[in-house]
Amino acid sequence: METSVVEQLSRTHYNEMVRLRRHFHMYPELSFQEVQTPAYIAEYLRELGLEVQEGVGGRGVVGRLTIDSALPTVALRADFDALPIQDQKDVPYKSTVPGVMHACGHDAHTAVLLTVARILTENKDQLQGNVVFIHQHAEEVDPGGAIQMIADGCLEDVDAIFGQHISSNLDVGTIGYKYGTATGMPDDFTIKIRGRGGHASKPHATIDPVAAAISFCNQLQYIVTRKSKPMEPVVLSITMFNGGHQHNIIPDEVEVGGTIRTFNAETQNVMISELQKCLEGLVTTTGISYDLDYMKGYPPVVNDTDKTDLVLAAAQEISTVDEVREMAPDLGGEDFSYYLQRVPGTFYYTGTRNSSFKADYPHHHAKFDIDEKGLTNAVSVMVKSVFNYFEKENGQ
Numbered sequence: 001m002e003t004s005v006v007e008q009l010s011r012t013h014y015n016e017m018v019r020l021r022r023h024f025h026m027y028p029e030l031s032f033q034e035v036q037t038p039a040y041i042a043e044y045l046r047e048l049g050l051e052v053q054e055g056v057g058g059r060g061v062v063g064r065l066t067i068d069s070a071l072p073t074v075a076l077r078a079d080f081d082a083l084p085i086q087d088q089k090d091v092p093y094k095s096t097v098p099g100v101m102h103a104c105g106h107d108a109h110t111a112v113l114l115t116v117a118r119i120l121t122e123n124k125d126q127l128q129g130n131v132v133f134i135h136q137h138a139e140e141v142d143p144g145g146a147i148q149m150i151a152d153g154c155l156e157d158v159d160a161i162f163g164q165h166i167s168s169n170l171d172v173g174t175i176g177y178k179y180g181t182a183t184g185m186p187d188d189f190t191i192k193i194r195g196r197g198g199h200a201s202k203p204h205a206t207i208d209p210v211a212a213a214i215s216f217c218n219q220l221q222y223i224v225t226r227k228s229k230p231m232e233p234v235v236l237s238i239t240m241f242n243g244g245h246q247h248n249i250i251p252d253e254v255e256v257g258g259t260i261r262t263f264n265a266e267t268q269n270v271m272i273s274e275l276q277k278c279l280e281g282l283v284t285t286t287g288i289s290y291d292l293d294y295m296k297g298y299p300p301v302v303n304d305t306d307k308t309d310l311v312l313a314a315a316q317e318i319s320t321v322d323e324v325r326e327m328a329p330d331l332g333g334e335d336f337s338y339y340l341q342r343v344p345g346t347f348y349y350t351g352t353r354n355s356s357f358k359a360d361y362p363h364h365h366a367k368f369d370i371d372e373k374g375l376t377n378a379v380s381v382m383v384k385s386v387f388n389y390f391e392k393e394n395g396q
Helices: 003-012 016-027 036-047 107-122 146-151 209-226 265-286 305-317 336-342 374-391
Strands: 051-056 062-065 074-081 130-136 160-171 172-177 185-194 235-243 252-262 291-294 323-326 343-351
Touching: 003 107, 003 305, 003 374, 016 036, 016 107, 016 374, 036 051, 036 062, 036 107, 036 146, 051 160, 062 074, 062 107, 062 146, 062 235, 074 107, 074 336, 107 130, 107 252, 107 343, 146 185, 146 336, 146 374, 160 172, 160 305, 160 336, 160 374, 185 209, 185 265, 209 235, 209 265, 252 265, 265 291, 305 323, 305 343, 305 374, 343 374
Parallel strands: 074 130, 074 160, 160 343, 172 323
Antiparallel strands: 051 062, 062 130, 172 343, 185 252, 185 291, 235 252
C-alpha cells in the first residue's frame, strides 16, 4: 500500500479513533479486573468480521485476520489496563471511575490498534500475509498479562510482532526506536520489619522498627553508590513506608516497599544479595525480625535489528513524522519482552507531547494526557510496518 494512502486512511479514521480513546479513558479498569474493556474490544473486532477469541490468558482478547495460512503472520499488540490514580484533569473525557485512570496511554494504544485493525480489514485484498491483533490485559502489574496470553496460544503461527507505546517525553511528530536492549528489569520488594512496640517516652524498653526501617532505607542508597558497578545503571526507589498510628506509641511493625531496576542479571543479583545483607545487619544491631517478599519483574525488552529497521523505514516514509530518534535504554519495565523471547519483533515509541494544552505531564501522573493528533502517526507507522514486513518476507 502506498504511503500516501496509508496517511489518508489514518486521517479518515481519526475522529473514530479519538472517540475510542476517550471512551476507554472515561471507563478505565485496573489490572486483572478488566471486564467491560475486553468485552468492548471483542465486540468491535467482531463487527470488523475478524475471528475473535476472548478470555485469552484470563482477560485478553485476540483477533485474527487470516488471508492464507501459507503466508507469513505478523502480530500487533496493545495493552488496555489502567492505574490506581485519581484523575485530576479538567477535561470532558475525565475518568468516571474514582481512583482509577489511564495515566500511561493504554487507552490510546487500544484505540490505535482497533483503528489499525479496521484499516487492514477494510483493505485485506492488499495484504500478503495474516495479522493477529493482541489486546492484552494487566501490563502494569506482575506477573502481567503477556506471559499468560502466550501460554494460552496468542502467538500460535506468529512469525514477528510489533508494539508501540505513546510517549509524553517525545513531541508530536517524533517516533522513537531502540536497537537491542530497550527496557530494564523492574523488581519489586515489600519488607515487614518487626520489633517490639511500647511507649514513645521509653524507647529503651522497645525494639523500634521505625528507627530500624529508616536506617535500612539509608543503607540501601549505599548499595547503589558503593556496591554496584559505576557503569551499570541501577535505580533503587523506596515508594512505601507505612507504620504507626499515634504520636506517643512506638509500633510493633513497619512495612517498607520499593523497586530495584537493572539491565542485567549480574547487577540484579548483586542488589538482591546486598539488600538481604542489610536486613541481616539490622537483625544483629537492632534485634528486629523481618519478612522479605521479593518479586523479580519482567525481563528486558530486546528488539530485533531487522524488525526495528522495518519500523524505522516506515516512520521515515510518513510525511507527518518530523523526527525519527534513537532512544536511550529506559529502566521502566514492559512485559512486551515476553513476546520478543518467542518471536522476533520490536517495540517503539510515538510522540504525543504538546505543552500548549498541558499534554506534557509524565506517565503515571494524575494529570497525564496526550495530544491525540500524535495518534495518526501511531496508526500510519504501524500499518506501513505491516505492509513493509510482508513485502520483505515475500521477497518483493
